[in-house]
Amino acid sequence: MILFQILVLLSQLVGLAGITLIGVWMGKLGGFGWDGSGKEFNLHPLLMTIGLIFLYAEAILAYRVFRNSKKVYIKSLHGIIHMLAFVCAVVGLKAVFDNHNANNISNMYSLHSWIGLTTVILFGLQLLCGFVTFLFPGLQQSLRAVYLPTHVYFGVFIFGMAVATALMGITEKLLFTLKVPPNDYASLPETARIGNSAGFFFVIFAAIVGFLVTYPDYKREPTEDEEYEHQPIIMK
Numbered sequence: 001m002i003l004f005q006i007l008v009l010l011s012q013l014v015g016l017a018g019i020t021l022i023g024v025w026m027g028k029l030g031g032f033g034w035d036g037s038g039k040e041f042n043l044h045p046l047l048m049t050i051g052l053i054f055l056y057a058e059a060i061l062a063y064r065v066f067r068n069s070k071k072v073y074i075k076s077l078h079g080i081i082h083m084l085a086f087v088c089a090v091v092g093l094k095a096v097f098d099n100h101n102a103n104n105i106s107n108m109y110s111l112h113s114w115i116g117l118t119t120v121i122l123f124g125l126q127l128l129c130g131f132v133t134f135l136f137p138g139l140q141q142s143l144r145a146v147y148l149p150t151h152v153y154f155g156v157f158i159f160g161m162a163v164a165t166a167l168m169g170i171t172e173k174l175l176f177t178l179k180v181p182p183n184d185y186a187s188l189p190e191t192a193r194i195g196n197s198a199g200f201f202f203v204i205f206a207a208i209v210g211f212l213v214t215y216p217d218y219k220r221e222p223t224e225d226e227e228y229e230h231q232p233i234i235m236k
């Protein structure tokens with residue numbers, strides 16, 4: 001289990017490094033504000049990556065890191081972190097739409113925006129279905145067991161979509177801001193190195209989180225408060 005602990009620690013360092021670099025980069029592009037200007041845009045990359053990459057992964061990892069705790073506590077933690085992630089995503093989206101509308105820039109024209117909005121919508125639906133199925137009292141255990149594999153699949157898939165969206169967004173922003181030689185993207189100035197590195201860290205983060213979540217030895221052992229995942233489903 002020492003490898004597990006090292007990988008969890010490494011994931012945290014790499015994830016936080018990615019977020020910090022996004023913050024530093026946006027700081028260099030003028031900092032933050034809520035006035036429709038570029039400063040409001042700058043909140044978009046920071047909040048989207050904090051919410052849909054870092055917090056999202058923390059919510060997933062809760063099931064591995066606290067795997068000896070009672071399931072009801074982990075479930076609640078998982079749900080609360082996901083809700084925080086969703087709030088970050090909604091405010092981050094509002095920031096970019098406000099900035100576009102205030103500056104007469106078209107909305108939803110890029111592949112980044114199409115995949116990005118789809119990611120947020122799927123994330124919201126996943127959150128809703130998760131709440132209704134797993135946290136709402138009274139739902140039949142067998143129904144929960146039927147839905148669980150779908151929930152797990154979409155959880156990992158949407159996380160992958162969020163990372164892909166962030167990579168596209170980083171590239172777009174670098175191309176938008178670094179146009180003129182000698183400070184164009186191709187000359188790899190400081191902000192390009194920062195943006196590229198942030199993206200690189202997110203890919204490593206996703207690789208580690210993906211491993212921690214799928215490696216069979218790291219799966220939770222059921223505690224006595226949970227029965228439904230392991231009950232056979234009786235088909236009549």
Ligand code: HEM
Nearest residue numbers: 045048097100107108110112113116117162166169170173
């Ligand atoms: C990971 C989560 C992210 C999601 C879900 C997301 C989603 C979106 C959406 C839906 C838009 C369209 C807004 C509009 O049309 O008014 C947008 C715009 C934009 N985003 Fe992101 N974004 C994410 C991360 C990032 C990151 C990390 C950057 C890097 C700097 C970024 C840079 C941009 C840029 C430059 C635009 C304006 C150009 C365009 O519409 O493509 N985004 N984003």
